[in-house]
Amino acid sequence: MPAMLDLRRTVAALVAVAMSAALIVVSLIISDSSTAQMTAAARASVGDADVVVIADGHDDATDGTLPEQAVRDVAAADGVASVRPYIEGSTWIVHPAGSAYSTHPFVLEVPEIGGGTRLMSGRLPEKEGEVALSPAAAQAQDLEVGSTVSFKKAFTEAENSSTATVVGIIQAGAEITRRGAAGEYVFATAEERAVLGVPETPVVLYVTGSAGTNTATLMNSVEQAVQTSQPGAGVYTASDIAVMRTSDQSALDSLTMTLLQLLGPVCAVVAGIVIATTFSTMVARQARQTGLLRCIGATRRQVLGSVLRTGLITGLVGSVVGTGLGIGLAALVSRAGLVEGLEWRYFTVSSRSLLLGVFLGTVVTLVAVLRPARRATRVSPLVALTGQVSDERSLSRRRVIGAIVGLVVVVIGLVITGLSIQVRAVEYTAVGAVILVLGVLVGLPLLVIGASRVTERLVCGARRPVLQLATRNLARNPGRAAATTASLLISVAVASTLVTGLASVRASMDGYVNSGSPIDIRVNAIPADADTSALTARVENADDVDRTVLVSMLDVRISPETIGGNEITVSAVDVAEVSPVIRSYKGLEGLDDSTLIVGGIYHLPEGTPVTLTGPAGSAELTVHVEEGGFGPVITPAVAKKLVGDNLTSSSLWVRTVGDGSNASTGSQVRQLLQGEGYVITTAAASRTTFTNYINWIIAVIVVVLAFTLLITLSGMANTTDVSVLERVREIGVLRATGVQRRQVGGLFITEAALTSLLGGVIGVLLGTVLGLAGVAAALGADAGSDLVLRVPWLWLVAILLVAAAVGVLAALRPSTRAASVAPVTAIAQE
Numbered sequence: 001m002p003a004m005l006d007l008r009r010t011v012a013a014l015v016a017v018a019m020s021a022a023l024i025v026v027s028l029i030i031s032d033s034s035t036a037q038m039t040a041a042a043r044a045s046v047g048d049a050d051v052v053v054i055a056d057g058h059d060d061a062t063d064g065t066l067p068e069q070a071v072r073d074v075a076a077a078d079g080v081a082s083v084r085p086y087i088e089g090s091t092w093i094v095h096p097a098g099s100a101y102s103t104h105p106f107v108l109e110v111p112e113i114g115g116g117t118r119l120m121s122g123r124l125p126e127k128e129g130e131v132a133l134s135p136a137a138a139q140a141q142d143l144e145v146g147s148t149v150s151f152k153k154a155f156t157e158a159e160n161s162s163t164a165t166v167v168g169i170i171q172a173g174a175e176i177t178r179r180g181a182a183g184e185y186v187f188a189t190a191e192e193r194a195v196l197g198v199p200e201t202p203v204v205l206y207v208t209g210s211a212g213t214n215t216a217t218l219m220n221s222v223e224q225a226v227q228t229s230q231p232g233a234g235v236y237t238a239s240d241i242a243v244m245r246t247s248d249q250s251a252l253d254s255l256t257m258t259l260l261q262l263l264g265p266v267c268a269v270v271a272g273i274v275i276a277t278t279f280s281t282m283v284a285r286q287a288r289q290t291g292l293l294r295c296i297g298a299t300r301r302q303v304l305g306s307v308l309r310t311g312l313i314t315g316l317v318g319s320v321v322g323t324g325l326g327i328g329l330a331a332l333v334s335r336a337g338l339v340e341g342l343e344w345r346y347f348t349v350s351s352r353s354l355l356l357g358v359f360l361g362t363v364v365t366l367v368a369v370l371r372p373a374r375r376a377t378r379v380s381p382l383v384a385l386t387g388q389v390s391d392e393r394s395l396s397r398r399r400v401i402g403a404i405v406g407l408v409v410v411v412i413g414l415v416i417t418g419l420s421i422q423v424r425a426v427e428y429t430a431v432g433a434v435i436l437v438l439g440v441l442v443g444l445p446l447l448v449i450g451a452s453r454v455t456e457r458l459v460c461g462a463r464r465p466v467l468q469l470a471t472r473n474l475a476r477n478p479g480r481a482a483a484t485t486a487s488l489l490i491s492v493a494v495a496s497t498l499v500t501g502l503a504s505v506r507a508s509m510d511g512y513v514n515s516g517s518p519i520d521i522r523v524n525a526i527p528a529d530a531d532t533s534a535l536t537a538r539v540e541n542a543d544d545v546d547r548t549v550l551v552s553m554l555d556v557r558i559s560p561e562t563i564g565g566n567e568i569t570v571s572a573v574d575v576a577e578v579s580p581v582i583r584s585y586k587g588l589e590g591l592d593d594s595t596l597i598v599g600g601i602y603h604l605p606e607g608t609p610v611t612l613t614g615p616a617g618s619a620e621l622t623v624h625v626e627e628g629g630f631g632p633v634i635t636p637a638v639a640k641k642l643v644g645d646n647l648t649s650s651s652l653w654v655r656t657v658g659d660g661s662n663a664s665t666g667s668q669v670r671q672l673l674q675g676e677g678y679v680i681t682t683a684a685a686s687r688t689t690f691t692n693y694i695n696w697i698i699a700v701i702v703v704v705l706a707f708t709l710l711i712t713l714s715g716m717a718n719t720t721d722v723s724v725l726e727r728v729r730e731i732g733v734l735r736a737t738g739v740q741r742r743q744v745g746g747l748f749i750t751e752a753a754l755t756s757l758l759g760g761v762i763g764v765l766l767g768t769v770l771g772l773a774g775v776a777a778a779l780g781a782d783a784g785s786d787l788v789l790r791v792p793w794l795w796l797v798a799i800l801l802v803a804a805a806v807g808v809l810a811a812l813r814p815s816t817r818a819a820s821v822a823p824v825t826a827i828a829q830e
Contacts, residue, residue, distance in 0.1 A: 013279070013314050014321070015711065015714040016271035017315055017322060017361050017364065018325060018361075019271065019322060019325075019707065019711050020268045020271040020361060020364060021321075021358065022325040022329060023326065024268070024360050025322065025353060025354065026333065028352075028353035029326065029349055029350075030333070030334070031353075032348040032352075033334060036346045036348040039246050040174070040346060041174035041180070041245075042241075042243075042246040045178050046206060046238040046241055046242055047084065047175060049207055049208050050213075050218055050237070051207040051219050051222050051235060051237060051238065052204060052236050052237070052241045053070075053205040053207060053226055053234070054204055054234040055202070055204065056234075062201060063201075066201055066202050066204075066205060066226075067201060067229050067230060069228075070205075070225075070228075071085060071201075071202065073225040074222055074225045077221045077222055077224070079209050079213035080209065080218070081210040083206070083208075084208075085204075085206075086178065086202050086203060086204035086206065087109055087193075087201075087202050088202075089106070089107040089199060090106050090107060090198075091151045091152070091186060091196045091197070092153070093137070093141050093151060105134075105137045105185055105186050106179060106186070107186045107187075107198045108177060108186070109188075110124050110132070113170075114173075115175050116174055116181065117171065117172060117175065117176055118171045118173075119171075120135060120169040120171050122166070122167050125167055125187060125189050127191060128189065128191035128192045128195060130164060130189070130192065131149065131165070131188050132169065132170045132186075132187040133168075133184075134171065134172050134185040134186075134187075135171060136183060137184035138169055141681075142666075143166050144169070145166055146165070146674045146675070147165070148678065149165075149679075151164065151186075151196055153196065153197040163677075168187075170185075178204060207222055219237060269490055273483070275369065276368040276369070277487070278719070279307065279310075279369050279372035280372045280375070280480070280483060283372045283375055295381045303376050303379070304374070307372060307376050308366065311368075312362065312365070312366060315365030318361060319357065319358040322361055323357045330347075330349075331347065403446035403447075406443025406444075407443060409436075410436055410439035411439075413434075413437075413438075416428055416431055417769070417770070418773075419432075420773065423777075425777060433497075433774075436766065437489075440766065444482040444485060446478070447482075448478040448481045448485065449475045449478045451754075452481075453471070455471050455754065456471040466746050467750055473751055481751075481755050484716055484719045484759075485758050485762075486759070487708075488709075488755075488807070489762050490708070490763070491711075492762075492764060492767065492799055492800075492803050493762075494708065495763075496796060497768075497770045499767070499792055500767060500772060500775075500790075500792060500796075501772075501775050502792075503792035503795070504771065504775040507788035507790045508775070513683075514584040515587070515628055517629050517683030518582045518586070518587065518628065518683075519582060519583075519629065519653045519654070519683065520665075520666075520682065521539075521545075522651055522680065522681045523651065523669070523678050523679075524680070524681065525649065525651075525679045526652060528646075528647035528648055530650075532650060536548055536550065538672055539652060539654060542668045542672060544656050544658070544664070545657075545665060546657050548652055548654050549578050549580075549581045550651075551571050551572065551650060551652075551653055552639055553569060553572075553648060554614060554634075554643055555568075556568060556569075556570060556614045556642055557612070558612055559611045560610065562602040562603060569632065570596070572634055572636045572638070573591065573634075573635070574636050580655070581653050582655070584628070584629070586626065586627070586628045587627065587630040587633065588630060588633060592635065593637045594620075594622055595622055596612065596621040596634055597624050597632065597634075598625060599625070599626070599628070604625065606623060607624075609623075614641075615643055615646055616645075618641070621638065629683075660684060665684075666680070712806060713810050716752065716755075716806065717813065720751075720814040720815075724814045724815075727818075728821055731744055732821060732823045736823045741819040741820070745816060748811050748815040748818050749808055749811045749812070752807040753804055753807045754807075756805075756806055756808070768791055768796065775789065
């Protein structure tokens with residue numbers, strides 16, 4: 001039996017398969033390239049070593065390092081040509097109370113610049129009191145060249161702190177660290193490492209064997225040498241270490257990768273709908289031919305095979321074309337640096353990715369074709385004799401049953417989505433969303449009929465015959481209209497979900513960022529004897545500084561102890577005085593003369609009675625736990641009891657003009673006070689990062705909508721084109737009764753616009769509900785009073801207009817063809 005391949009009618013399916021396969025291949029290639037980069041980095045970290053010795057981290061006698069004797073024993077072992085020690089320690093970067101959380105970076109030797117290691121700015125440290133930071137460490141603590149940074153050896157220690165000046169920013173290469181180039185590192189000289197409490201004994205030895213020594217022999221020799229001084233040390237081959245370090249590294253986490261991972265499944269779903277619609281219309285168009293074949297002896301199995309062969313050819317051709325496009329797109333994305341952290345030199349195209357792309361594209365096609373193929377097998381041989389191919393009744397029993405089933409499924413989806421908000425599980429929201437969309441798709445034919453009849457009653461009449469006829473045509477063939485609507489509905493629902501979620505997150509996170517960073521700029525570590533008036537005047541003269549306020553900082557003793565020991569730094573805050581400067585009161589609510597406000601990081605339960613002791617006296621207070629960006633806070637009256645008339649250090653709080661995201665003001669303040677020993681922190685970095693993230697998400701939404709609408713456009717154009725072919729006789733009758741060419745073309749454009757608007761409206765409603773539910777489930781109680789659910793009406797209207805425009809564009813060419821049909825030819829057609 002011949003295949004039912006009609007190239008003109010399967011173009012839409014080919015385009016859909018090609019685009020979905022291309023995106024799948026791009027994701028696979030980027031993933032392979034990321035793996036290749038991580039593997040290369042892991043191998044670079046071991047250098048030319050054959051065997052690696054790792055210290056026993058539980059050996060308290062050596063602070064988790066290899067003793068000097070172990071280094072000498074390994075160097076003297078048989079078959080050892082050279083030993084490269086790797087020194088690594090850790091420290092705490094400490095900010096003054098409230099300005100930021102302390103972080104725990106690793107301390108490394110000052111590296112040689114070369115290979116993957118680059119000096120981004122400044123210079124290398126040369127002496128005690130100078131350090132360089134990795135970009136991640138600098139960004140995490142809002143530090144730059146010239147900043148003063150405070151260290152302490154352990155988080156629980158109040159003493160043993162030190163300060164150093166940041167003289168450089170170094171991008172670590174894989175060859176100088178065992179923990180990944182993107183980590184937080186402090187680079188220091190031997191003198192500064194001693195101050196930081198980092199042992200000079202190594203934690204790792206990279207051992208290179210002499211010529212002619214095999215790895216097994218070398219490993220055995222090194223194991224015997226190290227057992228005497230540290231039996232718990234581990235000895236591994238370099239290849240084993242490379243494999244372990246590759247598995248420990250995280251795959252590239254970037255917005256581009258997120259975009260690709262989102263686009264692939266969405267486009268595959270939309271492509272499946274377009275393919276199913278294309279083959280459904282093709283099967284319906286060829287129903288009489290199928291009936292003739294059945295009359296002359298063709299079996300149901302042969303009819304099924306004919307449709308599946310067509311689907312297989314379409315899937316293979318589309319997938320192969322899409323795979324080629326995917327390679328080009330992946331190369332373009334990688335070459336342009338759109339995937340953060342991925343270097344072009346590691347671009348990798350594997351046969352596995354190509355074969356998997358073709359396989360998945362073909363499978364999507366075959367799955368989408370199954371239902372139309374089964375429908376073709378149910379065509380009766382009588383169709384060839386009667387010419388009746390479908391039931392014209394709009395409200396058939398099957399559609400009513402489908403609508404009832406769809407309603408039940410929608411209710412189940414809504415219940416699961418509601419429960420996801422209660423239990424704050426985004427995964428349940430996703431499950432509820434899938435079920436909800438499936439329910440809508442099942443009942444979509446009845447929705448088409450209902451919407452068509454409502455539209456006819458509301459806006460149609462004798463003055464709008466084209467619109468009236470269009471609504472009746474949609475109600476007459478709701479299955480085809482529903483299939484066309486489905487792909488657009490999915491596209492619009494995804495875009496609406498993202499837009500609504502983004503608007504709510506943005507509104508919530510504005511408050512969240514302000515509560516976490518309520519002060520734009522802080523000048524900390526101001527000595528008690530400093531000329532604060534002159535300092536304040538200098539800062540206020542900086543560009544875009546709005547207001548300032550000076551806040552006293554007290555180092556007092558606390559009982560019972562916190563996780564940080566028995567000393568704590570508190571801010572004496574007069575809420576009325578700081579109100580013009582701060583951007584949020586979270587962290588100050590409930591402050592009075594009997595209260596100490598702290599964050600959860602201090603591990604003091606709510607209501608705990610504590611005693612603060614200063615040089616002038618003590619104060620009995622009650623703990624109130626509230627997360628904010630101020631740190632431990634007391635009132636000026638309590639501070640007076642603790643320090644009396646003694647001078648204290650202070651912090652200058654600065655508010656800038658605008659929303660606080662302008663980083664130039666903070667940089668100017670740093671330059672003004674550079675070298676004077678002040679620790680300056682700003683909130684602009686977090687706000688700028690958030691703004692950039694939002695902009696990237698907007699780009700993701702635009703790209704998702706563009707790709708899915710492009711697939712939908714081709715599908716709708718094909719469906720409209722087939723509709724024209726099926727209705728040639730109807731068009732002839734209309735022309736013969738006086739309908740103008742312009743009206744015939746307008747009829748098809750109107751039908752397409754109505755279909756698009758229906759899909760757009762349903763998609764916008766679904767997307768809005770799912771977007772709000774997703775944000776509520778994701779943030780929930782974590783955002784507290786900062787949670788804001790917002791509906792972006794303008795964005796949703798814009799999406800709806802784009803959906804309508806897609807329908808009109810898809811119908812332009814088919815409507816022109818319909819308008820050009822000659823009445824005599826059309827009426828004469830059988």
